Amino acid sequence: MSDQPVAPVSPTPAFEPPYYAVVFTSTRTDRDPDGYADAARHLSGLVRDIPGFLGEDFAHTPGGPAISVAYFRDLAGIEEWRRHPEHLAAKRRGREQWYEQYVIHIARVEHSHGFART
Amino acid sequence: MSDQPVAPVSPTPAFEPPYYAVVFTSTRTDRDPDGYADAARHLSGLVRDIPGFLGEDFAHTPGGPAISVAYFRDLAGIEEWRRHPEHLAAKRRGREQWYEQYVIHIARVEHSHGFART
Numbered sequence: 001m002s003d004q005p006v007a008p009v010s011p012t013p014a015f016e017p018p019y020y021a022v023v024f025t026s027t028r029t030d031r032d033p034d035g036y037a038d039a040a041r042h043l044s045g046l047v048r049d050i051p052g053f054l055g056e057d058f059a060h061t062p063g064g065p066a067i068s069v070a071y072f073r074d075l076a077g078i079e080e081w082r083r084h085p086e087h088l089a090a091k092r093r094g095r096e097q098w099y100e101q102y103v104i105h106i107a108r109v110e111h112s113h114g115f116a117r118t
Numbered sequence: 119m120s121d122q123p124v125a126p127v128s129p130t131p132a133f134e135p136p137y138y139a140v141v142f143t144s145t146r147t148d149r150d151p152d153g154y155a156d157a158a159r160h161l162s163g164l165v166r167d168i169p170g171f172l173g174e175d176f177a178h179t180p181g182g183p184a185i186s187v188a189y190f191r192d193l194a195g196i197e198e199w200r201r202h203p204e205h206l207a208a209k210r211r212g213r214e215q216w217y218e219q220y221v222i223h224i225a226r227v228e229h230s231h232g233f234a235r236t
Contacts, residue, residue: 011143011183011221021141021225023187025129025175029235057143059177059185065129067177067185069141069223095233103129103232105187107139107225114221115213117147 012055012071014112019054020078021109022070026102036098039090046086052077071109078106130173130189132230137172138196139227140188144220154216157208164204170195189227196224 028036047053052073060066072078081087094102146154165171170191178184190196199205212220 011145011219014221014223021139021223023139023141025177025187027129057183057185059143059179059183061177062180065175065177067175067187069143069185069187071223099233099235101129101232101234103132104230105132105139105189105227106229107227109223109225111224112222114219115217116219117217 011114012057012069014114015054015071015109017109017111019109020072020075021105021107022072022078023105023107024068024070024102025105026066027064027100028066028098029100031097035093039093043087043090046084047081050077050081050084053081075106129232130175130187132232133172133189133227135227135229137227138190138193139223139225140190140196141223141225142186142188142220143223144184145182145218146184146216147218149215153211157211161205161208164202165199168195168199168202171199193224 044056047056047070050072054071054073056068056070058066058068070081072081162174165174165188168190172189172191174186174188176184176186188199190199
């Protein structure tokens with residue numbers, strides 16, 4: 001089972017500001033990696049149904065830190081996702097089992113731009 | 119030579135808001151990986167001297183996306199870093215050689231919190 005729950009080939013594009021970014025940086029324990037991967041995949045599907053969800057990026061250095069960034073149009077979507085029962089249950093399991101450390105930064109995007117090779 | 123220019127074992131901690139996060143998501147070409155790694159390491163040292171720089175996180179899925187998040191106390195520090203001659207030169211090389219795509223999101227952090235296993 002893959003350890004990479006969300007691994008888009010391309011970065012999520014720049015959106016028209018303002019919008020919000022939820023930056024989640026973490027290091028994991030070596031406990032229950034399959035449970036983690038299943039939950040991550042499942043949540044990654046659920047969050048797409050939250051109104052105002054725009055997209056997410058994920059990267060994970062093997063044996064090192066992971067960073068996910070989820071983009072939302074407004075704080076209401078972030079709050080709805082924060083209170084989602086399956087998300088709450090997963091966070092509880094995360095603190096009990098999966099995460100060594102994590103930090104969440106909730107930020108209002110004021111400027112964005114992108115580059116793509118032509 | 120390592121392909122991981124910045125790979126902290128632990129996430130950068132939560133700071134007292136407000137502060138700014140510069141989210142840089144990218145996918146790379148297979149060109150000049152040593153040049154990229156050298157430049158990334160060098161810039162990672164230089165940015166520490168920018169007033170208001172707080173820290174950075176980096177993760178890279180092998181063969182997939184990379185995400186770096188740099189934290190600054192204010193926009194003035196971000197602007198100083200954006201105009202730094204060595205940073206400008208590296209960005210030019212990045213567009214010519216290293217990056218397939220990238221997206222930059224500049225965001226004002228309004229809330230942050232962390233968890234650490236005890």
